[in-house]
Every structure is written in structure tokens, then in C-alpha cells.
Amino acid sequence: MSGSAGAPLLPLAASTAHQPSGARRALAHLHVAEVIAGLILLFLLVAALAPQLLTATDPLAIAPASAFTPPSPGHPFGTDESGRDIFTRVVYGARSSLLIGVAATGIGLVLALVLGSLAGLGPRAVDFGVNRLLEVLFAFPGLLLALLFITIFGVGVTTSTIAVGLATAPGYARIIRSQIRSIRGSGFIEAAVVLGRSPGQIFRRSILPNVAAGLFALATLGVGQAIVWASALSFLGLGAVPPAAEWGAMLSAGRTYISVAWWLTFFPGLFVVLAAASATVLGRGLQRRNRER
Amino acid sequence: MGEQQAVLGEQQAVLDVQNLRVGFRSGRETTTVVDGVGFTLEPGRCLALVGESGSGKSVTARSILGLAGQNATVTADRLVVGTKNVLTLSVRQLRGLRGADVGLVLQDALVSLDPLRTVGREIADALRLHTRLSPGERSARVQQLLVDVGVPQPEFRARQRSGELSGGLRQRALIASAIALDPPLLIADEPTTALDTTVQEQILLLLERLKREGTAVLLISHDLAVVGRIADRIAVMTDGRIVEQGPADRVLGDPQHEYTKRLIRAVPAGRPRGTPLAPAAAPEVEPEVAPATAADAHAVRREGGAERGARLAGKDGGGGRTAGAPALEAHGLVKSYRNPDGSRRVVVDDVSLSLARGQTLGLVGESGSGKTTTARLVLGLTAPDAGTVALGGAPWSILSERERRPERRRIGAIYQDPLGSFDPRWTVREILTDALTDGRSTRDRGQLPALTELLDSVGLAGSLADRRPLHLSGGQRQRVAIARALAPQPDILVCDEPVSALDVSVQAQVLDLLDELQRERGLSYLFISHDLGVVQHMSDTVAVMLDGRIVESGPSATLFANPADPYTRRLLAASPRLA
Structure with a gap:
């Protein structure tokens, strides 16, 4: 008491001297795989936001004369049956793939947050009801659920995005529910009640942020999965429709020529794998870091 | 007896440790944890290694068994158990040593x-x-x-x-x-720390009997009072060194080293209410005051506190609160829970309490006696099956949670595990800003002056504000918890085992702080603990709980001097204290 009474309030200088800053510590613990994954996602992000920076060609411009050109300096990924540059199409395809992946995951998370919070915070009857609903949803494979939704609401990018979101929601909902349950019983929630916080305040300021911390890593993993699913739906002709530059659709179209022109399917397929793998590597890294904290 | 001991004293030592050093490697650095420790132990004797957490006492014990760990470097001039040199034993021979030559009892x-x-x-x-x-x-x-x-x-x-x-x-x-x-040697590492007082007593008696029958006991403990019961010699450890070693009576009765004196002074048992336990808060020279004088002085101070409490209550005495009413009154509280088999278990049974303004009511009892449930009822965290709680004469337990919420600032709480009571994402600054702004914000724009004041009042340096509680010591964490509880300016604090997880000297500081805050702010405490010594030191009135009931209550001085209930007497008899 006596010693600290006059201590100046300049805490930053003192504390940073002992602990390395957050950024430096994070860099020190980065794995090579995570750096590569980050670079790939950065490339895809640039491709999605400003594809013109990476290629000057139009993804839809056809040039029948140069159809089926194998990978060459002029066309690094080759050209397709109409002479369209595959590299350009893959670059432009990043936008719809990432958008579908992020949007689908977002839809799934929002839905899961509602269901999970209801189950985690609500009375026992609500918890029971939500759990049974989740079990029913779990009983169907996700893709089947998505197909059902598309059958009802029609083919298209929007419906397939929503469909993928719906299919992933039950998994997230379960995790959110159990996390809320464990946080609800912890000491700091009781401390907040004793301080006179309302249930709304406690949910917003204590429960939600603590759930979100773990969810962010999970969502990164989910984006990768959603990209694969969306490509699968497009491949089946239920998502993006040709001639749109979308990886799943390109795979589907190239399948016909797989024996004569491997590059039609190889490069879109490679990018589906790269995107999904990068998201997974980063997601796992985030999860590990959360655990360590 | 004396003759027998003399004979035993001439016997060959069971354990001979000279200049023991233990270091731990991590990366390129080596941290020395035990630094030149030496002692001997004869059959039928008990040596106690006393020290606080991190003093190196457990590592010392483990080194004797060759269990210091993979990355430990153990060196010693002598490290001999019976006739075996532990340092030269193979892994296989060490296994033979454990169990046959040395028995180990863990906490x-x-x-x-x-x-x-x-x-x-x-x-x-x-x-x-x-x-x-x-x-x-x-x-x-x-x-x-x-x-x-x-x-x-x-x-x-x-x-x-x-x-x-x-x-x-x-x-x-x-x-x-x-x-x-x-085994001729038994090493007991904090053998009674997690146990209730009466159970602890039984275990100590058992160790004492083993000692009488000829086993040498190396007792490791942080608790001087426990050690005083059975140890013949005491070695006080801090920072990996033995700072004082000698016959138990001498070390406890006439400590030479400054650290030993501080440890003994920190033991709250038998120290009058209001006497500082830690040197920092104590005046430089304080002559040993006779208990009567101390009690008087304390009574005067207490009155001052009560007056102030009444004045504070009078100032904002609206909301149906009566000026003369006790700060907290519980009447006929009953709480039961349903067992898995459908039967009901009564946890709190007809409990009535009255806490006067500016005073401390100690609630003492062993685990499972219903202390914590009582605290939860008082805090309005669970509804009683029967009975009522009133705060300052105004209804409390019968309010709906919505009605109670705005009134919650009148009663705060601190817990045994402060770390668990903080949001793990928040820094100290965020925790306190949240409490100060009534939960509107954790963002401390332009340094709330109240925050500095609050940190200062619990004796925390401002430089700690940007740490997370995880990176603070146990004592610092509890100070943050106290600061948070004080932020809404409550009249009452419910303290549920607030010092049970702390080292003796840190416990002393926290108890002193609570005392000081009570004097300054006229706070009323409901102080819950299993530790009779702590309760005696802190309380004006005491209530003893057993199986959900209060078996005895009354002014602290009377109750401890003349316990009426047989259970209280048993508890008092079992409670170790310094002679």
C-alpha cells in the first residue's frame, strides 16, 4: 500500500519490458505450414477482390482458334474447349468460391448461435427440443440436406450457399451449446450476477465473447469445408451454372475432356484443394493457440 | 522419556543430507531451486521442513527419492538414506529404495x-x-x-x-x-492440507504414533501450527535455503531469523482481532499488547466503524432501509436439494444469522456443513425453501431477481478461487472498469481516476492494471477480487474462504487488508472459513455450522473462551495453534 501509493500510472513501459509483445510472440510460434497457408489464402483473397491485378484477360472471352492449348508461357494453366484462359478463370473463380465459403459458414454460424444459445441458456424443455431437432438433422448427411433444400427452392448460387450453411449448422450448434453450458456454470458468471448484471448484459459481454474466441478457429476450418461442398454442388450442376467461372462448374465441364486435356480439371481441382487445405491448416493453428492460452 | 530420546539420539541417522543442490534446466538456463540444504533425521524423530510455495521444500523431499524430475540436476555432499547413497543408485535400485526404505505420503x-x-x-x-x-x-x-x-x-x-x-x-x-x-523413513508432503480440522487432527495423531513406534518422519508443510504438533525439529525454508533450523520449541518460541519471525507473526490463530499480521501494514515497533488491552483498543475502533457504517446507511437510507437494523439478517433459512434417487437432502437447516453494521460475522464449519450454500442464499443466488434474508432491514430474498438487481451493489462477494471469478479474456483494468461503470463498458477511456484509487486502496501497483489475472500471484489476484467487490461501494462483503488458497504470509496481508478496509469504510463482513484461527482473528461474532445447522453462535471472545456445544469444543481442540 505505502509503496505503491505514489506509483505513476505508466504501466505499458514496465510490462512490455518483461513480456514480448503479442505480435512478436505470435510470429515466433508460427509454423512453416501456416505461413504457406496464409500466403495461399492471401493470393485467393486478392484474386477474389481484384482479379484484374493478377490477369489482364477476360474470363469469358472465347478464342476458338486456341482451344485446348496445354499449359505454356502464354497460358500457364492452358485453355479450355472454347479457348478461354484457365488461369484467368481460376483467378476469377476464387471470388465465388470464397464468397460461397464465407457466406455459407456465416449462415451456418448465425443459425447455430441461435439454436445453441436457446439450448444452452433456455429452460430444460427448450434444451430438450433443440437437442432432438439437432439429432434429426444429424441423422441426414449434410449434402443430402443441401440437396433437399435445393430441390425445394431451385438451383442457383444463392440457394446452394444457404443450403451449405444449413447443412453445417447442426455441428456448430452442438459445440456452441456445450460451450455455453460450461461457461454458464463458471465463477465469473456468478461474479457478474453478484455485481448486478442483467442476463442480457451477461450474455453479450461475458458469454458471447468467450464462445466466439473458440468459434473463430472453428469457422476458419468451416470455410474450407464449405468451399468443397459448394464446389461439389456446382459440379453436380446445382450451384453456379456454366459459363460462370466457378471451380466446381469448371471441373464439371472439363470432365468430358479429361482424357485429352487434363489441365481443364486439374487446376480448378488443385485450387479447391489448396483453398480447403489452407483454411484447415490456419483453423487448426488458431485452435492450438486458443488452447495454449 | 528423556532417557529414551537420548538413546535414540545416538542411533545412526536414517537420513543424512548435506549441501543438497537441485537445479532445473529449461532451454539454456538453469534455475536453482534448492541451494545448499542440509539436515539429518534419526529413527523415531520428526523433522519438519516448513516453507511457503516455491521455497523448495517439496523438491527437497522428491530428491531424496530420486524423483526430482528428468530435467533436474541434483548434487550433494551427502544424500544418504540408511546406508544407501541415493546419488549413486541406479534407476532400478531407486525403485527398491522407494517403498522399502522410504514411504511417501502426498497431499x-x-x-x-x-x-x-x-x-x-x-x-x-x-x-x-x-x-x-x-x-x-x-x-x-x-x-x-x-x-x-x-x-x-x-x-x-x-x-x-x-x-x-x-x-x-x-x-x-x-x-x-x-x-x-x-520403511524406517516416512516422507509426508503436506499430508493434511486438504483435510478438515477434525480429520487433520486424526491424521496427525496417526503420524505421531508411527513416530513413537520408531519411524523417522520427514514432514513437509506450510503450516507452522500443524508442524508444532508433532515435529521435534523444524527447518524453515525460503528461496531454496534453510534459514533457520533447531528444536521445535526453540524455533517456534524464540525464532532467530527475520523470516521465521514473520511466518510466526502471520499465523492468525490466537492473535487478537485487529492486530496486523503482516509487517508491511504494522507500525515499526509494536510492543506485545496484553489481550485485554488489545480487545479494548479494538472495541473502540469497532465502534468508530459501526458509527460510520450507520452514517453511510443513513445518508442513502431510502428504499425502506431502517437505520437501526443490522446490515444483514437471515431468519430460519432452509435449503434442500434433490438426490439422484429422488429423496431430498437438507443442506441448510433453519439457519438464522445477524450481522451488525461495520462488524464481522464469522461462519465456521467443515466441508459439507452448508457454509457455501448459506453464502449463496445470502447473496440471493439461490432462493431458500423457507426463511428470509433482509439487508439493512429491507427485504432481499423475497424480491424477484429483476427487483433485486439494482440493489445488488449493496452486497459484494469474494471467493476462494479468485482466478475463476474473472473473465479469462479481461485484464485487471477491464475487470475493474466493468465493475466501476456498472457493466456499461470495459474500455477505460482516459484513465478513470476511480480505477487508480481502487487499485491503490487494495495495495496494487498501477503497473499491474494491464496484466491478465492469470499472470498475477495468488495474493494479487485476491486483491483484484477485493477491488472489484469494492467498486460498487457495497455495505456488505460476503467472503467465502477468501484466504484458504494462499500462503501464510500472503494470507496475513490479505487479512490485514480486509481489516483495514473495514475500518476505513465501515464495511460489514460475512466471513466464511474452515480455519478456526482465521475466523477467530477476523470476527466479532462467530457462528459454528455442522450438517446444515448452526450449533452455536455468540461473541467471538466468549465462544472461543467457553465453547458450549460439544462439536465446537471438539473443533477447537483439534485446531492446531502455536503454543
């Missing part, structure tokens, strides 16, 4: 015994590994051992698993397995 019997095996098999293990006894002979020996350590119904108990036993029985079973091979 946490629940994790030290395999939950999936019966207690009998756990104890028989040592016999199976080290002797050629037949299964029949082994089981007979196990029964005998359980009888020896005072486990009733040994045949039945031997077939149970550790989870089915009470804490005391579990600890006895662990001691039984440690002495199964009649």
Missing part, C-alpha cells in the same frame, strides 16, 4: 490412489512388488495395516475404491500403503 490422496482399483489392491501393490508373501498373507497384512492406521471395518474398506472413501479415510489408506513395508 492429494484422491489423485494419488488409482480410482479404478480397490484400496486393498493399492496397498497390496508394495507387498507384491517387494516381498514374496502369498496372496493370502498379503490380504491379511493389508487388513492389519488398515487396522493400524485406524480405518474401521477394514475388510469392507479394502474392497472399496478411493472415490468411495471420505478424505480422511483416503489419506489413511495412502499412509497404509506408504508404511506397508515398514
Whole structure:
């Protein structure tokens, strides 16, 4: 008491001297795989936001004369049956793939947050009801659920995005529910009640942020999965429709020529794998870091 | 007796440690944890290694068994158990040493015994590994051992698993397995720390008996009062060194080293209410005051506090609060829970309490007595089945949570585990800003002056504000918890085992802080603890709980001087204190 009474309030200088800053510590613990994954996602992000920076060609411009050109300096990924540059199409395809992946995951998370919070915070009857609903949803494979939704609401990018979101929601909902349950019983929630916080305040300021911390890593993993699913739906002709530059659709179209022109399917397929793998590597890294904290 | 001890004293030492050093490597750095420790121990004697967490006492004990760890470097001029030099033993020979030559009893019997095996098999293990006894002979020996350590119904108990036993029985079973091979040396590392007072007493008696029968006991403890019960010699450790070593009476009665003096001074048992326990808060020279004088002085101070409390209450005495009413009054509280089989278990049974303004009401009892449930009822966290709680004369327990919420700032709480009571994402600054702004924000724009004041009032440096509680010491965490509880300017604090997880000297500082805050702010405390010494030191009135009921209550001085209820008497008798 006596010693600290006059201590100046300049805490930053003192504390940073002992602990390395957050950024430096994070860099020190980065794995090579995570750096590569980050670079790939950065490339895809640039491709999605400003594809013109990476290629000057139009993804839809056809040039029948140069159809089926194998990978060459002029066309690094080759050209397709109409002479369209595959590299350009893959670059432009990043936008719809990432958008579908992020949007689908977002839809799934929002839905899961509602269901999970209801189950985690609500009375026992609500918890029971939500759990049974989740079990029913779990009983169907996700893709089947998505197909059902598309059958009802029609083919298209929007419906397939929503469909993928719906299919992933039950998994997230379960995790959110159990996390809320464990946080609800912890000491700091009781401390907040004793301080006179309302249930709304406690949910917003204590429960939600603590759930979100773990969810962010999970969502990164989910984006990768959603990209694969969306490509699968497009491949089946239920998502993006040709001639749109979308990886799943390109795979589907190239399948016909797989024996004569491997590059039609190889490069879109490679990018589906790269995107999904990068998201997974980063997601796992985030999860590990959360655990360590 | 004296003659016998003299004879024993001439016997060869069971344990001879000279200049023991233990260092731990991490990366390129080596941290020295034990730095030149030396002692000897003869048969039938008890040496206590006393120190606070991090003093190196447990590492010392483990080194004797060759269990210091993979990355530890152990050196010593002598490290001899019986006739064996521990430093030169092979891994295989070390295994033979453990159990046969040295028995080890650890603090946490629940994790030290395999939950999936019966207690009998756990104890028989040592016999199976080290002797050629037949299964029949082994089981007979196990029964005998359980009888020896005072486990009733040994045949039945031997077939149970550790989870089915009470804490005391579990600890006895662990001691039984440690002495199964009649080792001449028994090392007991905090053997009673997790136990209730009356159970602790039984375990100490058992260790004392083993000692009388000729076993040498190396007792490791942070608790001077416990150690005083059975140790012949005491070695006080801090920072890896023994700073003082000598006969128990001499060390406790006439400590020479400054650190020993501080430790002894920090023991709250038997120290009058209001006397500072830690040197920092104490005046430089304070002559030993006679208890009567101290009590008087304290009474005067208390009055001052009460007056101030009444004045504070009068100032904002609206909301139906009566000026003369006690700060807190509970009447006929009952709470029961449903067992898995559908029957009801009464946890709190007709409990009535009255806490006067500016005073401390101590609630003492052993685990399972219903103390914490009472605290939850008082805090309005669970609704009582019957009975009422009133704060300052105004209704409290019968309010709906919505009505109670705005009034919650009048009563705060601090807990045994402060770390768990903080949002793990928040820094100290965010925790306190949240409490100061009524939960509107954790963002401290432009340094709230109240925050500095608050940190200052609990004796925390402002430089700690941007740390997370995880990176603070136990004492600092509890100070943050106290600061948070003080932020809404409550009249009452419910303190549930606030110092049970702390080292003695840190405990002393926190108790002093609570005392000081009470004097300054006229706070009323409901102080819950299993530790009689702490309760006696802190309380004006005391209530003793057993099985959900209050068996006795009254002014602290009267109750401790003339306990009326047999249970209180038993508790007092079992509670170790410094002579």
C-alpha cells in the first residue's frame, strides 16, 4: 500500500519490458505450414477482390482458334474447349468460391448461435427440443440436406450457399451449446450476477465473447469445408451454372475432356484443394493457440 | 522419556543430507531451486521442513527419492538414506529404495490412489512388488495395516475404491500403503492440507504414533501450527535455503531469523482481532499488547466503524432501509436439494444469522456443513425453501431477481478461487472498469481516476492494471477480487474462504487488508472459513455450522473462551495453534 501509493500510472513501459509483445510472440510460434497457408489464402483473397491485378484477360472471352492449348508461357494453366484462359478463370473463380465459403459458414454460424444459445441458456424443455431437432438433422448427411433444400427452392448460387450453411449448422450448434453450458456454470458468471448484471448484459459481454474466441478457429476450418461442398454442388450442376467461372462448374465441364486435356480439371481441382487445405491448416493453428492460452 | 530420546539420539541417522543442490534446466538456463540444504533425521524423530510455495521444500523431499524430475540436476555432499547413497543408485535400485526404505505420503490422496482399483489392491501393490508373501498373507497384512492406521471395518474398506472413501479415510489408506513395508523413513508432503480440522487432527495423531513406534518422519508443510504438533525439529525454508533450523520449541518460541519471525507473526490463530499480521501494514515497533488491552483498543475502533457504517446507511437510507437494523439478517433459512434417487437432502437447516453494521460475522464449519450454500442464499443466488434474508432491514430474498438487481451493489462477494471469478479474456483494468461503470463498458477511456484509487486502496501497483489475472500471484489476484467487490461501494462483503488458497504470509496481508478496509469504510463482513484461527482473528461474532445447522453462535471472545456445544469444543481442540 505505502509503496505503491505514489506509483505513476505508466504501466505499458514496465510490462512490455518483461513480456514480448503479442505480435512478436505470435510470429515466433508460427509454423512453416501456416505461413504457406496464409500466403495461399492471401493470393485467393486478392484474386477474389481484384482479379484484374493478377490477369489482364477476360474470363469469358472465347478464342476458338486456341482451344485446348496445354499449359505454356502464354497460358500457364492452358485453355479450355472454347479457348478461354484457365488461369484467368481460376483467378476469377476464387471470388465465388470464397464468397460461397464465407457466406455459407456465416449462415451456418448465425443459425447455430441461435439454436445453441436457446439450448444452452433456455429452460430444460427448450434444451430438450433443440437437442432432438439437432439429432434429426444429424441423422441426414449434410449434402443430402443441401440437396433437399435445393430441390425445394431451385438451383442457383444463392440457394446452394444457404443450403451449405444449413447443412453445417447442426455441428456448430452442438459445440456452441456445450460451450455455453460450461461457461454458464463458471465463477465469473456468478461474479457478474453478484455485481448486478442483467442476463442480457451477461450474455453479450461475458458469454458471447468467450464462445466466439473458440468459434473463430472453428469457422476458419468451416470455410474450407464449405468451399468443397459448394464446389461439389456446382459440379453436380446445382450451384453456379456454366459459363460462370466457378471451380466446381469448371471441373464439371472439363470432365468430358479429361482424357485429352487434363489441365481443364486439374487446376480448378488443385485450387479447391489448396483453398480447403489452407483454411484447415490456419483453423487448426488458431485452435492450438486458443488452447495454449 | 528423556532417557529414551537420548538413546535414540545416538542411533545412526536414517537420513543424512548435506549441501543438497537441485537445479532445473529449461532451454539454456538453469534455475536453482534448492541451494545448499542440509539436515539429518534419526529413527523415531520428526523433522519438519516448513516453507511457503516455491521455497523448495517439496523438491527437497522428491530428491531424496530420486524423483526430482528428468530435467533436474541434483548434487550433494551427502544424500544418504540408511546406508544407501541415493546419488549413486541406479534407476532400478531407486525403485527398491522407494517403498522399502522410504514411504511417501502426498497431499492429494484422491489423485494419488488409482480410482479404478480397490484400496486393498493399492496397498497390496508394495507387498507384491517387494516381498514374496502369498496372496493370502498379503490380504491379511493389508487388513492389519488398515487396522493400524485406524480405518474401521477394514475388510469392507479394502474392497472399496478411493472415490468411495471420505478424505480422511483416503489419506489413511495412502499412509497404509506408504508404511506397508515398514520403511524406517516416512516422507509426508503436506499430508493434511486438504483435510478438515477434525480429520487433520486424526491424521496427525496417526503420524505421531508411527513416530513413537520408531519411524523417522520427514514432514513437509506450510503450516507452522500443524508442524508444532508433532515435529521435534523444524527447518524453515525460503528461496531454496534453510534459514533457520533447531528444536521445535526453540524455533517456534524464540525464532532467530527475520523470516521465521514473520511466518510466526502471520499465523492468525490466537492473535487478537485487529492486530496486523503482516509487517508491511504494522507500525515499526509494536510492543506485545496484553489481550485485554488489545480487545479494548479494538472495541473502540469497532465502534468508530459501526458509527460510520450507520452514517453511510443513513445518508442513502431510502428504499425502506431502517437505520437501526443490522446490515444483514437471515431468519430460519432452509435449503434442500434433490438426490439422484429422488429423496431430498437438507443442506441448510433453519439457519438464522445477524450481522451488525461495520462488524464481522464469522461462519465456521467443515466441508459439507452448508457454509457455501448459506453464502449463496445470502447473496440471493439461490432462493431458500423457507426463511428470509433482509439487508439493512429491507427485504432481499423475497424480491424477484429483476427487483433485486439494482440493489445488488449493496452486497459484494469474494471467493476462494479468485482466478475463476474473472473473465479469462479481461485484464485487471477491464475487470475493474466493468465493475466501476456498472457493466456499461470495459474500455477505460482516459484513465478513470476511480480505477487508480481502487487499485491503490487494495495495495496494487498501477503497473499491474494491464496484466491478465492469470499472470498475477495468488495474493494479487485476491486483491483484484477485493477491488472489484469494492467498486460498487457495497455495505456488505460476503467472503467465502477468501484466504484458504494462499500462503501464510500472503494470507496475513490479505487479512490485514480486509481489516483495514473495514475500518476505513465501515464495511460489514460475512466471513466464511474452515480455519478456526482465521475466523477467530477476523470476527466479532462467530457462528459454528455442522450438517446444515448452526450449533452455536455468540461473541467471538466468549465462544472461543467457553465453547458450549460439544462439536465446537471438539473443533477447537483439534485446531492446531502455536503454543
